[in-house]
Every structure is written in C-alpha cells, then in structure tokens.
Amino acid sequence: MVTIADVAQAAGVSISTVSYVMSGKRAISQETRTRVEKAIDSLGFSPHAGARSLASRSTNVIGLQAPLRTGVDVHVVMQIVTGVVTQARKHGYDILLLASDDAKALQRAAKGSMVDALLVMDVESDDPRIETLSGLGHPSVLIGLPEGRRAIPCVDFDFEAAGWLAVDRLVALGHRRLALIGSPPEVMTRHTSYADRLVRGFLAACEASGVTGSVHACPSTTEAVATVDAVMTENPDITGFFVHNEGALPHVAATIGRSARQRGDDLAVLALCPDDVARSVPGLADSIAVPAEGIGAAATDMICEILANGSQPAVRLLPPALTGTPTAP
Amino acid sequence: MVTIADVAQAAGVSISTVSYVMSGKRAISQETRTRVEKAIDSLGFSPHAGARSLASRSTNVIGLQAPLRTGVDVHVVMQIVTGVVTQARKHGYDILLLASDDAKALQRAAKGSMVDALLVMDVESDDPRIETLSGLGHPSVLIGLPEGRRAIPCVDFDFEAAGWLAVDRLVALGHRRLALIGSPPEVMTRHTSYADRLVRGFLAACEASGVTGSVHACPSTTEAVATVDAVMTENPDITGFFVHNEGALPHVAATIGRSARQRGDDLAVLALCPDDVARSVPGLADSIAVPAEGIGAAATDMICEILANGSQPAVRLLPPALTGTPTAP
DNA sequence: GTGAAAGCGCTAACAC
C-alpha cells in the first residue's frame, strides 16, 4: 500500500505538505504543488479512508436508508436512490446503503462513525426513527414529509399540489366526475404521508372546482383490473381518472382506453408517475411527472449544505408539472 | 464520543481487554467479560469504524456496483440489491453503493481502502472492469456470467437451463411452435450475457425437442404490444410464448389472453421473472422464477467466504424452477 | 487471564 509518506518522500516534501496539497487548506507554491501531484499520480496514491476519518472526524460518507421492501414503487425508489448516489458523488460523498429500515440501523451507522449524515426514505408520521435521528447528533434529512413536530428537514415532491394540478387539468378537459385510483390499501392504511397528501389535494381541488371526486385504493397486483372495473361499473358517470399506482397504471390505461373505444365515451386518464414510466404505458396521453431522481438529488444537496454550512433548512417540496401531449379540450 | 478507553476505565480493565472481549480473539474470564459488556452497554459504546479499519486493515464494508441506469429490469435489480444488503449484514458487512458503473469507481473504493471486497453487477463480456478487478488485489465476485477468460468468480441464475425448462414445459403442454419474447433490443445488441444464454438454451431445447422456436427482441415500452401483435400476425401458428421482458409481460399476457378468448385458441404464456412480479400479472398461469434476491444473497455468501477462508470458488449458477399453478396438458 | 505500548495513515495545530 502506498501512503502519504511515500508520496512525501518521492516529492521531496513533508507529509503535511502533501496533505495540504490534497485538501487545499493552505497556500502551496505552484512548484511544490506540481511536484506533489506528479508523485501522487505516478505512485497511484489514494488516501486511506479510515485513517482520514479517524484524523479528521469525518467520513465523507452519507448513510441512506431506502425501503427495499415490496409494496413500494420500485421505479420511484430506484430513481431516488440514483439521484442520491449521483449527486452525493458530485459533492464528494459516498453512500452507505443501510440494511434494515429501523432505528437501530441508523444508530449503528451514526454511532460507529461510519457516516457523516443520514438520509432516510419512506418515513411515516409517528415514525420512531424521527426521534432517534433527533438524538443522534448527526445531520439528517428525510425524503418524505411526515406529519407532526417536523424536527428534521424534509425533501419531497409536492403531492398535495399534484392533486390540485390533476383536478385542474381534468376539469379543463371538461370532466366533472373524477376518480383517484390511488396507492394500494396497505399504503393508504399505513397513512404514508404522500398518499394522504395527494388525496387531500385532490379532494380539496374537487371541492374548489365544484366537481365530484372519489378516491379508491387499488392493489398494485392482479386485482387492479377488477378494482378498476368495479369503480367504473358502480360509477358509470366518472369520466376523469387520475392514477397514482405503479402496478395498476397499465391495466387502468388499457381498460379505460378500451372502454372509451367500445362505448365511445370521452374518458381521460391522467397518471402520476416518473416520466419514463409514463412513456412506457401505451395509450397514455398526459401525466404529471414525479421527479424521482430530482427528489434524491435535492435531498442530497440539502444534506450537503447542512454539512458544509451548518445551515438548517426546513422543508423543500418539488412542484408538480404536466408532461405529455397536451390535448386541448 | 465514547471510546474504548472510556469503557476500559468504567470496567476497570485495560483497553486491550475490552478489544479482546469484542473480538473474542483470546480467552477472557467470565467475570471480566460481563463487567466489560455491562460497561459497553451502559456507555452505549460502538467502536469507531475508521479507527478499526486503520488498525485492522479491514473495513467490514463491501462495495456494490449496481446498474442504476434505465433499460434494466428494476424489479430484478432491486431484489438483487436487497439480497446483497440483507445477507451482507448477516455476515457483519455493510454495503457501499458505488456511484458510477465504471472501472474508476471500483479503483477509487478499493485503493482508498473503503471496502474489503467488491460485488459487481451487470458485467458484459470484454468489460474493462474485469481486468481492473483482477489487478486490484481485492476479492471480487461478479453477479452475472460474462464470456471469456473467467478470471473472477461469478454468481448468476442459470438462464440457459431456464431456456431448456421453458421449452420442456411448453412442449409438455402440447405446443409445437414456440416464441421467445425476449429482452429489449438494446440489451440483445449489447450481448448482455443473460439474454444470450437464455436464447441459447431456448433454441437448443427447441431443436432437441424437435419443435420450432423463434426469438424476438421486444422493447420494454409502449411498442411492446405492437411487437407482440406483429409476431402473432406473422406467425399465426405459434401457440407457446415464453416471455422474458419486464415491461412487455403484462401486455403480452393480456393480448394473448384476449386472443385466446376471442379466437378460442389454445395459447400459453410462460414468464421468466421474479415470483412476485409473476403474481401481479393478471391471467398468468405459470412462470419460471428468477430468484433475484437469492442471487444477491448467494453472491454475498461467496464473497464473504472468500474473505473468510481465502477460498476461490469459480462459478455458481442458481437452477431454475417452475412456479405457479401447473395446468396439466 | 490480563496489561502496556507500538503502530495503523492521516489531519491539523504549532512551529519557523
């Protein structure tokens, strides 16, 4: 293994000079700098991460707790993780992927000085992890927006605004009876924050616009088709569908598309999902994009800023936007 | 921060005794052991990972290079990652998620002593990373099975055997004209190892069974339906479909199911995908499970064994198995 | 069965 001492010797300077060349924390003459840099390159030196973290009391690693369980939208999770990892690297951080999604895992990483900060996804209201995080002494950011005391900074997509936007769009298209085909029942029941916020925005917007809106939990599996059929049969006057359900989306789009063709109905499907997912669904005209990678990147930016400046920003919600071919009413 | 010295003092023993209690590397009297353990608990001590890695020259971290790009099957990737992370924790390892999937990232992690070993997914034949890994001095395992020199141990699902199994199953159901609806064109063209192996097994089995088999690349997006329609129109005598394509599967299953219903054809769809994905597709009777989480776990076991025993196992392929309601012919 | 002490490779005062 090549150490900083080897580099110093090769460059004919002291150890600290090499260290300062790397960190840029003090002025170095152009001449020594090049000499040191050459030595570093030719020896292929990279500093020992452990030694560095021991001496500097910081690891340049951020711990990420991602929900690897099923029932979540894998596309969204993957994209958020991608955003986090990519952005972290830009700030010079690496990502330690935590195994379990309990409070213990957070403590292990923090107390073992394995990470400088923590990024936690899929936090529910009253999640015990929030209290753990507060007591940890490590900066942390939640990806999501749990209800309650708001002790930890949060980054998320503005699902509530998305609910409003969806209703505005469907109403603009001429629909007066709307349905939200939402998350699977288990997500709804868990009161996962994003599901609740979407429903709230959707219903409030329906009321504000004076249209009828109903909300339907929908399994993300085989039963999605049956669920949609049931909704359509029992509420034949619904013409505007707003779908926020990964597994159900293709079925819903197909079912409704077929029904529109067969019965000549003027039905509309508006999806809430990542852009590329929307593009892969046949027959889907518009969608509201969930900027999943952007959420990951924003959360990472926030935590890096806290790490750098000690600033303590509160909540950041990314605004929704319509995508796709806008079919004028 | 509470250090090992604090624990030693609290327990009235020397630092080394505390260290040995934790590592179990030398005999400790029952009495001191309990005293030390109590001190550890009451002080809430966890050893500093960096200090440990500096002194012991090992990090207890495994680097994982996962393809976060699109075009891959996100369900499969997520499940493999889950398997890796979960199993690693069981062996006492944590996972560092590498940002980019190039050789540089592997070097950075290894040479910076951030990891003890590397796990690399989605390796292609002639992948430059293979040579990098060989020269790195860190143990590594590939998840996948690239062609060629085989310098690095590999773990994967036995896609070739899956091709055989699929044909056997479809033939047993009475089908004589088979089609493999395969990976997207970009994956086929890249000669991603798994796609090639599946095709090879499928075609060989068709020949061995004396049935006709054709292979069709299929985009994982909107065009999947059109592709399948084209295949069915141009080859109306195909009755057995073997689908290995995340995005296309629901469409294929639906299209073929409908056609079977409308035209009264005896068509069969056999899918190759993770179990839970198969269960979420309406109207799918059987499938061959891709044990994605098992692949991740097996790869992790292998690398941990190499780390522990220095053993150098070669290739491990997980066998395919039929799932679902076996509909007798 | 236990302790003392020499590093591990780096950072960051504190010199000059």
Next chain:
DNA sequence: GTGTTAGCGCTTTCAC
C-alpha cells in the same frame, strides 16, 4: 510557504 509532531481510536504483538 513548508516542516515537525501530537494525536485520532483502535488492534495486536509482546510481556507477565
């Protein structure tokens, strides 16, 4: 602008 050196918190000889 550069060098010297005291730690950072742990593991692991070596000594008893």
